[in-house]
Amino acid sequence: MRVLIVEDEEFLADMIAEGLRRDALAVDVVHDGRAALEKLRLGAYDVLVLDRDLPGVPGDEVCRHVVEQRLLTRVLMLTAAGSVRDRVAGLGLGADDYLGKPFAYEELLARVLALGRRARPALPPVLERGDLTVDTARRQAFRAGRYLPLSAKEFGVLEALVRAEGGVVSGDDLVEQVWEEHTSYRTNAVRVTLSKLRAKLGDPPLIVTVPGHGYRIGGPE
Numbered sequence: 001m002r003v004l005i006v007e008d009e010e011f012l013a014d015m016i017a018e019g020l021r022r023d024a025l026a027v028d029v030v031h032d033g034r035a036a037l038e039k040l041r042l043g044a045y046d047v048l049v050l051d052r053d054l055p056g057v058p059g060d061e062v063c064r065h066v067v068e069q070r071l072l073t074r075v076l077m078l079t080a081a082g083s084v085r086d087r088v089a090g091l092g093l094g095a096d097d098y099l100g101k102p103f104a105y106e107e108l109l110a111r112v113l114a115l116g117r118r119a120r121p122a123l124p125p126v127l128e129r130g131d132l133t134v135d136t137a138r139r140q141a142f143r144a145g146r147y148l149p150l151s152a153k154e155f156g157v158l159e160a161l162v163r164a165e166g167g168v169v170s171g172d173d174l175v176e177q178v179w180e181e182h183t184s185y186r187t188n189a190v191r192v193t194l195s196k197l198r199a200k201l202g203d204p205p206l207i208v209t210v211p212g213h214g215y216r217i218g219g220p221e
Contacts, residue, residue, distance in 0.1 A: 033057025
C-alpha cells in the first residue's frame with residue numbers, strides 16, 4: 001500500500017511516516033499543498049493523509065484536486081479543529097475520513113488500512129492462499145499455522161503478491177507498492193527482499209519467478 005503524508009508539522013509527519021513504514025506501508029512525505037499536488041500528478045497513491053491547515057495551497061484545495069481528477073486515492077483529513085461542523089465540512093469536500101488532532105497512532109493506522117482496502121478491488125482483510133494466511137489488518141502472516149517473522153518490506157511484498165491472486169507482479173510494480181520514492185528495481189532491493197522472504201516461507205516454494213515478467217504466488221505451471 002502506498003501512502004502520501006501531507007503535514008506541515010515536520011515532527012508529526014516524520015512520526016506518522018516512521019510508524020506506517022514500520023507497519024509495511026510505502027510512505028512519501030511532503031510539507032505543503034503545492035508539493036502534494038505535484039506528487040499526486042506524478043504518482044499513484046492508495047491513501048492521502050492530508051492536514052487541512054497547510055501553508056500556501058490549503059488542504060481543502062488538495063482534496064478538491066483528488067475529487068476533480070477522479071483519482072482512486074482515498075483521503076484521510078487531519079485537523080486540530082475537531083467540531084462536528086469542521087468534520088462535516090471536510091467530508092463535504094470529498095474526504096473519505098476525518099481524524100482530529102491529537103490522535104492515537106493505532107487509530108490512524110486502522111483508518112489508513114481501511115481506506116487502502118477501499119482504494120483497491122474489494123478483498124477481505126484476511127487473505128488465504130493454500131496454507132498461507134495473510135492478515136492485512138494485523139500485519140501478520142502464517143504458513144500452515146506457523147507465524148512468519150517478516151520485516152516490513154517482506155510483509156509488503158508478500159501482501160502485494162497475494163493480492164494479485166495468482167497474477168504476475170513485476171519488479172517495478174513491487175517497488176511502486178512497497179518502497180518509497182527514488183527506489184528503483186535496479187537497486188536489487190526487491191531481489192534481496194524476495195530471497196529473504198522465500199527463506200522464511202520455507203518449502204514447498206510459494207513464490208515463482210516468471211522470467212522477463214515478474215513474480216507470482218503459486219506452484220510451477
